[in-house]
Amino acid sequence: MANENRDITGARILVDALRAQSVNTIFTVPGESFLAVLDALYDVADDIKLVVCRHESGAANMAEAHGKLTNRPGVCFVTRGPGATNASIGIHTARQDSTPMIVFVGQVARDTLEREAWQEIDYRQMFGQVAKWVTQIDSAARIPELISRAFHVATSGRPGPVVIALPEDMLVETAPVEKAVPPLPYQTITMQPASEQLARVEKLLSEACKPIVLLGGGAWSREACDDLRQFVTRFDLPVVCTFRRQDLYDNRDRHYAGEAGLGMDPALAARLREADLLLAIGPRLGETSTLGYELFSIPTPAVKLVHVHRDANELGRVYRADLPINSGMAEFARAVARLESPNKPVWTDWTQAAHADYEARRAPPPNSGSIDLGAVMAHIDEALPEDAIVSNGAGNYTLWVQRFFRYRGWRTQLAPTSGAMGYGLPAAIAAALQKPDRPAVCFAGDGCFLMTGQELATAVQYDARVIVIVVDNGMYGSIRMHQHRHYPGRVIGTTLQSPDFVGLARAYGAYAESVERTVDFPDAFQRAREAGRPAVLVLRTDPNLLTPNMIIGPGV
Incomplete structure (x- = not known):
């Protein structure tokens, strides 16, 4: 067919690749450095909503929040230089909040690179310690490959931001249609807890008198939260959520014991120190959730610690867990929801007291x-x-x-x-x-x-x-x-x-x-x-x- 021999611009290949990844919303402040992409979006306006913001920080923050809401990478386009620096706050938030996000930054033409051309920045250096991956697409023919990789990187392990620089001349470069086939949708990589790890969780619970569940981190889902609630209810466990992760568990439930974050209730801090088993499911156990790393001794806490995280690099990073488990939140919650609980846990009064402390603190002074x-x-x-x-x-x-x-x-x-x-x-x-x-x-x-x-x-x-x-x-x-x-x-x-x-x-x-x-x-x-x-x-x-x-x- 005649169409099989036609060439397609890099901008069109990019937009087709985003559609293949089911991107339906893009947040942006327009820039001339990616004008060709804007033109390609004109033809797919019914499929991809373009939200034009007033400042790149707003666009990046909206993309980050979109990623939180959907568990899919939020997408943002900003121009080079000032646009990228303005967007950096949203990229940093995506990193610290473990939110999947992809930021496309316009770049100077390839033949002017490394001359400090107008608004030129080396984005690998600029975002290298903030983003999970920073790359620059220098060939239109490689767009499908690199977009597929970007979505997999943003959503795998500990989710986070990816930054992709787009030289403006690459966007108008053409590639043969056979090299421009949109990638298949990205696949979420799953990680299951091992059966022996689940057996160890059961054993640790059977030996505990004052257990606490500590929830946090990213990559949760409604189903995962529902499964986790089944586990908590069956075992009658007190639940604490880390800083600004309070929506992982219904705060009205009788098992909820409060937030481990800035301004932590002293009674809750004392309870966390008193616990003899801490099931940390999802959090990194960072500064805000550990009272500046003073709540538990480093590297070996006095409390028995089960630490569950999607990213193996976070296990043992600060605290040595008695039982580290590299697992997705959904997979772990689904597994523990099936565990058999004791007929009458010995910590029932402990759980009731923890919730009572939370309710007492809710009374406004x-x-x-x-x-x-x-x-x-x-x-x-x-x-x-x-x-x-x-x-x-x-x-x-x-x-x-x-x-x-x-x-x-x-x-x-x-x-x-x-x-x-x-x-x-x-x-x-x-x-x-x-x-x-x-x-x-x-x-x-x-x-x-x-x-x-x-x-x-x-x-x-x-x-x-x-x-x-x-x-x-x-x-x-x-x-x-x-x-x-x-x-x-x-x-x-x-x-x-x-x-x-x-x-x-x-x-x-x-x-x-x-x-x-x-x-x-x-x-x-x-x-x-x-x-x-x-x-x-x-x-x-x-x-x-x-x-x-x-x-x-x-x-x-």
């Missing part, structure tokens, strides 16, 4: 300010439906969200374990676009919101009906807290003078109002839910209230 964030969170906890998605960035305001809101289950939480400010709004937009039938609520501090607030324009353009709750205390609250602890009375560099958030949001086309009193919040929240467009509620909070339990004097 007294607050004399006009806005009580604890009461606000209590209302949202009751008002939102089961499948609502709650996002946030970083800052002290998140302590109220993570302490007083109860996450219902898998992917009801989008929050960066990397501690990246500005994440919440892009993540909520990605959620609203991917799951338009589910409410998406974003919490952001005043400083956090202003880092990506321009993405409200993206939300309005694509009718992503997010609700943004801006907690405005006129400062970078986390840094002020540390400043107060280490240099009391010497406030500098942490005060913010913010714009009129309500006026700003309305200028973007969003619904917006300011809430001055706690009692007014329920009606305002309902109006935001019924607005039929993106909505912003601004809460002006007491600047002296730095955490739910820390109040400082005026001017301190």
Whole structure:
């Protein structure tokens, strides 16, 4: 046939390869360095939704959140130089959060490489320690091969980001059609726990008096969480989730014991130290979930440790486990769900006490300010439906969200374990676009919101009906807290003078109002839910209230 002899451009081969991997959404800020790709996307607009963002950090954060929501690589296109540097925050979050993601970066033409041409950067050096794999496609004929590899790398072992540089002349280069056959869809690599490892888990449980399950990490699924819950229920085990992984287990369940993260409940920290068996399923056991590596002794914890992780490189990295298991979360959860439990576990009282401690900590402390964030969170906890998605960035305001809101289950939480400010709004937009039938609520501090607030324009353009709750205390609250602890009375560099958030949001086309009193919040929240467009509620909070339990004097 005549078509068998025609040549196809690199840009068309790339777009066809993405379609073959079932990519249906791409987040971008357009750049001339990949203009040919934009043109190729024009012909497949019905198959691939192109979401044009206002800043590359917003695009990268949306792609990362998309990857979290779908367990498939989120895809982002940015231009060379400034575009890549702006997107780096989302790449870093994907790395720390173990999120599958592929970032395509426009690159200078191949014949100008290594001359420091306009906006030229060596992306292998720039992202070499952040991404799982960084490559540059120098031949259009190799696009199918390298795209297939990128999707396998991003999703295998510990999931993470892949960065691919695209020289602009390669994108208009042609290749014979027989070399441009789209790759087959990537395959998820599975890892099963061995039968002898499962037998050892049973034995360790039979010998334990105070066991605890610690959940975390990436690559979970709803089915895996359901299987894990069967195991927990059958064995009547207390469950703790690591920092910003609280949606791995229904917080309302009687087995839930809280979050091992920043601002950890001292009673929970004491309980983790007292445990005689720790089943760490999924987490890396990093700094935030171990109180700065002080919770357990290094390298050999006093507690018996079963450590389950998808990536063998994470097993023994810091802590030597009594039983290291290299397994996928779904495979391990499915296997332990079938284990036979003792008739009456000896740790029933231990489990009940752990949940009671969690419930006691959920009671908001007294607050004399006009806005009580604890009461606000209590209302949202009751008002939102089961499948609502709650996002946030970083800052002290998140302590109220993570302490007083109860996450219902898998992917009801989008929050960066990397501690990246500005994440919440892009993540909520990605959620609203991917799951338009589910409410998406974003919490952001005043400083956090202003880092990506321009993405409200993206939300309005694509009718992503997010609700943004801006907690405005006129400062970078986390840094002020540390400043107060280490240099009391010497406030500098942490005060913010913010714009009129309500006026700003309305200028973007969003619904917006300011809430001055706690009692007014329920009606305002309902109006935001019924607005039929993106909505912003601004809460002006007491600047002296730095955490739910820390109040400082005026001017301190």
